[in-house]
Structure formats: structure tokens, C-alpha cells
Amino acid sequence: MTLETLWFVLIAGAFTMYFVLEGFDFGVGMLLPFLGKHPKPGTHESVEDGDKRRRLLLTTIGPLWDGNEVWLITGGAALFAAFGGWYATMFSAFYLPLFLILIGLIVRVVAIEWRGKINDVKWRRWCDVGIGLGSWIPSILWGVAFANVVRGVPIDADQQYTGGFFNLLNPYALLGGATTLLAFLTHGAVFVALKTSGTMRDDAQTAAMRLSIPTAVVAAAFLLWTQLAYGHGWTWIVFALAAIGAVVMVIGTITRREGWAFAATSLAIAGTVVMLFGSLFPNVMPSSTDEAFNLTVQNTSSSHYTLVIMTWAAAIMTPVVIAYQGYTYWVFRKRLSVEQIPASIGLPLQRTGK
Template identity: 65%
Template sequence: MGLQELWFILIAVLFIGYFVLEGFDFGVGMLMPVLARGKKGSASPDTRRRAVLNTIGPVWDGNEVWLITGGGALFAAFPDWYATLFSGFYLPLLLILVALIVRICAIEYRGKIDDPRWRARCDVGIAIGSWVPAVLWGVAFANIVRGVAIDENKKVVSGFFDLLNPYALLGGATTAIVFALHGAVFIALKTTGEVREDAVKLASRLSIPAVVVAGSFVLWTQLAHGKGWTWILVAAAAASLIGVVALTSVEREGWAFVLTTVAVIGAVGLLFGSLYPYLMPSTIDDAYSLTVTNASSSPYTLKVMTWAAAFMLPVVLAYQAWTYWVFRQRISTAHIPPSIGLPLKSR
């Protein structure tokens, strides 16, 4: 295996890490409005929302570092891939970026002003900033695997609506429902009391549709683009989601979270495994396709990057693991203090 193949694998690992970690972040934001509604006599909707949001409070911004690192590695290791991808997918990637910015601002500023209308607007921003990337990431990666119209100048000549084909839309539905399930299980794992009970029930309801939707997508991917060995990833993703159905029904959210993680790893690994040795197949002419050999940086650049990754990656992994260990305790509505934001009039 050469450095080009190594960096293709490393980029796949970075995006797998991003979708595993940011996947449950998206799920938490997607499900906040649902889990805000409790039984009569339970905590207030705002308290429940804050409890749900606090499950990712210490880690969500660190999880986004995986995307930044993945994008940087893509730019440095395969500059032609980066240029073609970001120019050809400009609109969906711009929508993802705007949604992430809205989400960041909503999370950071939600508690700054003690006003129900302000918090309601921030909650809308969190929901939009979670749903839009959850869908569009699936659409984008499905199109990368399926192939787009790339001409001899390495330029994508198809339009935005060409990306909205049935396979890509199914990919978007898959990432959305799997992230929602991943988030529901994570909330159940990180909370106690009434929020945990409702999260477990919600995860149980989401698990069967997730099996159907995600199972259809991974099977389509395998039959249309997969290789012999990627059947292993298909089986791992499918078996994991089926296991989640059983585990959520008996409230074993710890093992259910392990299996949703395996399902995400299997599905994203299937996409990258089906893609190799291509980076972006061309539907115009196979000669115009980007591959790990014709779109990579120089051997010297890849060598320097490899040494830098060898030193820095363990440090980043150790720090993030330490963060999750420090903030491992469960949260309940009883832990949520009164709002301390300033009144709206004082602003």
C-alpha cells in the first residue's frame, strides 16, 4: 500500500469519526422539539430541552473538529478531488455550512437572554442546523459514489437538481433517520429520569424505520457499486441496526449506542470502500474520473503529511477521549438550574 492509498483510508477514517460523533449531535438537535413534550406534572418543556442539549454541551464543538481535519486532509492530500468536489457541490455544501453556522450560534446564544421567544427562535435554529446537514451529507456522499458529470477539465458540469436523484435522496433519508436514532440512543445513555424514559421509547420507535430505510440504501449501494469484500460492511451495518431494535425494546441503551456506532461505521465504510480506487467517478467518460493516483499531491507532500499525522493524531484522540471521560455522568432535569440570561428589555 502506497501513501496515496494510505491517505484515502485516513480521510475515510476522519469522515467516519465525524459522522459517528457529529451524527449523534445532529440527532440530539433533531429530536429536541420531540423530547421537550413530557407528561402532565413533569418538568417544563424548556427544562427538558436544556437537559437534552446539555448532553452534547461539552463535546459538540470538539466533534466538529473532525470535519475541519477531514476537509484539510482532503485539500492537502488530493487537491484535485477537493477542487472538483467543492466547486461541483457548491450549493449543497454551502447550505450545510450555513446550517452549521446557524446551529452554532443558536447553541451558544440560547441561554444568553431570558426570554421564551428568544429561546424558541434558537431552538428553531438548532433544529434547522441539525436536519439540513443530516440530510445533505447523505445526498452528497451518495452522489460521490454514484458519479457525476465531470468533463475533461475536472469540472462538474451537472446542475444542483441533477444531484437530487432517487439514490441520493435515499442516501439523505438514510443519514437523517440513522442520525436521529443515534441521537435518541445517546440521549438515553446520557440522561436519567423522565427524559431517559422518553428517549428510550423514541429510539425504539425509530429503530424499525431505520432498518428499512438504511437497509435499502446499503443494499442498493452494494449491488450497484460495491465489491466482494464490502458485503462484510453491509452485514455489519444491517445486523447492528437489527440489534438496536432488540436492545432498545429492553432499555439497554449502552449496547444500543455501540451498535448504532457500528452501523454508522459500516455504512460510511461501505461508501468509501465502494468508491475506491475512484475519488469521483465521471458519468461522461471514465477517463475523466478522479482516482487516488491522478488527483493526489506529490509523494513528498504525502510523506510530510504522514509524519505530521503520526505525531498529532494520537494527541487529538487522547484529548477527546479524556473529554468524554470527564463528562461521562448522566444528566436529569433536576440538574438544570434556573435560567440566568439577562431579560430581553435590558438588551
Template identity: 60%
Template sequence: MGLPELWFVIVAVLFVGYFLLEGFDFGVGMLMPIVGRRTGIPPDVRRRVALNTIGPVWDGNEVWLITAGGALFAAFPDWYATLFSGFYLPLLIILVALIVRIVAIEWRAKIDDDAWRRRCDWGIVFGSWVPAVLWGVAFANIVRGVEIDAQKQVVSSFFDLLNPYALLGGLTTALVFALHGAVFLALKSADEIRGDAVAIAARLAIPAVPVAGAFVLWTQIAYGTGWTWILVALAAGALLAVVALTRMEREGWAFALTSVAIVSTVTLLFASLFPNVMPSTLDPEYSLTVANASSSPYTLGVMTWVAAFMAPVVVLYQGWTYWVFRQRISTSAIGRSHGLKFTS
């Protein structure tokens, strides 16, 4: 394996980590309007419980996206440039949604007003649903290929990106992230909130299985290779097991298996893409590959040494954060403040 191939794997790992960790953040935000609705708990209290489950970790999870984007820019500048030339509008919408979500979470407690908090809550919902859908649409189009000309410019229109395969990818990421978030809520909450999260997860697992199954099967048949059938089996088997585990209220195992499903699916996308990084549907000669889109060997070499020293530090620190804030959160742990009250 040469340095370009190594950095393709590193970029894939960074996006796997992002979707795995940010996936349950998105899911929690997506479910904020409905979680605990039938429990009789005041809306503000149950929403604060939901926010506290991700409060200590959500911003750290987003670092994976920043790192993935930086690695993509440095290791594969042509891939980065072509991607943004053709996916500018959807990526801009994702960025705006993420900014709205960040501002809503951080500023929710700044004004002691119910109307203000409701607007912030809807900002969190918007900032969770939109990226959850559009990331699936974007990555499905990357695997499927777009119209790239000889100048490495994407000439497809925005509406060309809204093809059936990409829309199925967007529906898949939305459903799986919502399921992942519901299971995480059940794992991290107590009392009535936990019970309601378990019930939501059990209901979400039913549509998530056929939709995600159809997407990974389509990906495998159209773009996969022989060995990637293993990833299809892992993703499908994990989601099928989640259906039973959520009904048994085994949220720990259910969360482990939604994680397996996400890791397997994202790995399948990158494995189906290799050795291309952006296939061209106009002419295979115009496709960007690991070889023709990468930086110089010197640049990749320096990046490799930096990553070798820094990556373990970042992973250990984030793991320590999850360990410190591992306890469940109950309604009794929420104080009078309307903001995030991180409990350990």
C-alpha cells in the same frame, strides 16, 4: 500501500469519525422539539437537558470535519476542487446550517427571554436536520458519480444531484442520525427524559432498518465489491439488533450498535468508491482517482509525519473529555441559568 492510498484511508477514517460523533449531535438537535414532551417537564428544562448531554463535546466533534476538509485539500487538491465546483450549493447550505446551529447553541443563554430561546431552539433543529440529510445526498452522489468533463469540472446541475439513490442516502443518514441521537440521549440522561428517549429510539428503529438496509444493499449491488458484503451484513445486523435492544432499554449496547452501523455504512461508501475519488458518468477516463488527484509524494510524506505525531494527542484529549463528562444528566442537575450547565 503507497502514500496516496494511505491518505485515502486517512480521509475515510476522518469522515467515519465525524459521522459517528457528530451523528448523535445532529440526532439530539433533531429531536429537541419532541423529547420529553409527554413527561410534563417544562419545555425549556427538557431542552436544556438535551443540550447538556452534548454540551461538552459537540464543538470537539466538529473538529473531525475541519480536519477531514483540511486533509482532503492538502492530500487530494483536485478532488477538493472538483467536489466544490459541482457540490457548491449543497455544501454552502450545509455550512450555513452548521453556522446557524453553532450560533443558536452559543447564544441561547445570552438573552433571558422565552421567545429568544425558542428561536434558538429552532435554529438548532434546522442546523441539525439540514446537514443530516444533505451529507447523505452528497456522499451518495460521490459514490454514484457525477458528470465530470475533461477539465475536471462538474457539469451536472443541482437538480441532477437529487436522484433516487442520493435521496435515499439523505433519508438514511437522517433516520440513522436521529436514532443514534435518541439512543445517546437515553444513555446520557436520567429520569423521565431517559424513558422518553428510549421510547423515541424504539419507534425510530423501525423505519431506520428498512430504509438504511435498502440503501446499503443498493450501494453494494451497484458499486460494491466482494468483501464489502461483510460491511453490509455488519450494518444490517447492528440495526436489527438495535430494534430489540431499545425495547429492552439496553441503551449502552444499542449505542454501540448504532455506532457499528454508521462506521460500517461510511466504510462501505469509501470502499465502493476506491480507487476512484470522484467517478465521472460522462467518460471513465475523466474520473478522478487516488493516483491522479493526489498531491506530490513530498507533500504527502510531510503530512504523514505531522499526522503521526498529532493524531494520538487529539484522540487522547477528546477521549479524556468524554470520560470526564460521562455521567447522566437529570432535570435536577439543571440550574436556574438558561444556558448550558455542563455537569461532571
């Protein structure tokens, strides 16, 4: 294996970790208004009750979400350092989608961190809107972006993108966006069921069960399209693993075995990402203008010396990151319930029916 191939594999691994781990964070954020329902007018449920449910949802990902984003930073930095040509062309071609993803991530971070800073119902609801938008936008656009990378975009002989924004809104890419959206929603619902108890666990299990079949159908269509149009012989194995994950996901959510369901959604998401990168190789961005203009691991890579230094750095630091993140997950492994969430001091407790 050449260093160029090794770093292609490592970048694929970083993005796989990112989508598996950050995927359930996005799912929790998207499900916030559904599982953390605001009280309905005319009921005897207080504002505090609804706020406790939403704070419970955010507590499940509270110690984890920022660590999960490390894999995006790692993958992006490795892409920039190892394949400068790939990085430059991709960020030029997908400037608007990636900019919207970045804005969504920033809004989400600010909303999560600042939600509890002001003890006001309207403030928290606006923060909940920010968390939702910062979860929905990346969940859709990541799938659109990676599907377009696999499909190919107009690139000329100078490695310059020659298309427009609407070139990216094709049926295959939109199906990719629907796949990541539904996968993250289901992944998030299963994670909440795995991390909570009581009524929240029941509600999350019900949401996961309702989402699992549509997710499996859409993902199967996208992966089959990917395999038939862009895949290689060996990627049928990855397709089979992802399909097994989707089937077990459906069975696990129906039987309310959230442990098996979470492992299955993780396998399905990982299989999808691996299949996308596997379908690309040895290209990193195919050109729809002319195959001669394809960006490959060879014509976009950094120098051999740069890759050697990066390899030594990765060999030393990656085990440290994995060990620390694994320890974090172990420490915060216990289930949570609404009863464990303290009341918000000063939060109005008026009945919504008044």
C-alpha cells in the same frame, strides 16, 4: 500501501469519526422540539419545565459537540492537502448542498452558544429553531452528497463538473439522505437515553424504539443498493457488519438496553461510511460522462513530498487529539436529570393555560 492509498484511508477514517460522533449531536438537535416539549396550552406545566428539558438535552452534548466537529475540519483539510483535484471538483459540483450545510452548521453553533445569553422565552425559542434547522439540514444533505459521490456525476476531461443542481436529486441520493437522517435521529435518541435518567431517559428510549425499525429498513435498502450497484467483493463484509449493527440496534432499543443500542448505531453508521468510501476506491469521484474521466487517488493527489510531510504530522498529532477527546468523554460520562438543571433566573414562570 502507497501514500495515496494511506491518505484515502485516513480521510475515510476522519469522516467515519465525524459521522459517528457528530451524528448523535445532530440527532439531539433534531429531537429538541420533541423530547424538550414546550408546555401545552391548558396544562399546569410551566414555561420553566419545558425549558429545563431542552437545556438538559443541550447539556448532554454541551462538552462534546464542538470537539466532534474537529473531525470534519480534519477530514476537509486532509482532503484539500492530499487530493487537491478531488477537493476542487467536489466543492464545485456540490457547491449549493455544501454551502447549505455550512450555513446550517454556523446557525447551529450560534444558536447553541447564544441561547442562554438573553433570558427571554421568545429568544430561546428562536434559538431552538436555529438548532433544529442546523441539525436537520446537514443530516439530510450529507447523505445526498456522499451518495452522489459514489454514484458518479457528470465530469469532463478537464475534471470540471458539467451537470446542474437537479442532477444531484436522484432516487439513490435521496435515499442516502433519508438514511443519514434516520440514522442520526435514532443515534441521537439512544445517546440521550444513555446520558440521562428519569422521565427524559424513558422518553428517549421510547423515541429510539419507534425510530429503530424504519431506520433499519431504509438503511438496509440503501446499503443493498450501494453494494449491488457500486460495491466490491470485500465490501460484503462491511455490509454484513452494518446489518448486524442495525439488527442489534432494533433489539437494543426494544429491550431498552441503550448501551448496546448505542454501540450498534455507532457500528451501523461507521459501516455505512466505510462502505461508501470502499465502494469508491480507487476512484474518488467517478464520472458519469465517461469512465476515462474518473477522478482517482492517483490523478488527483498532491506530490509525494507533501504526502510525506502530512503523514509525519498526522502520526504526531492524531494520537494527541484522540487522547484528549477520549479524556473529555470520560470526564463527562455521568448521567444527567432534569432535577440537576438549575432554574433560569428571571425566566417567566406563568402557567401556559392562562
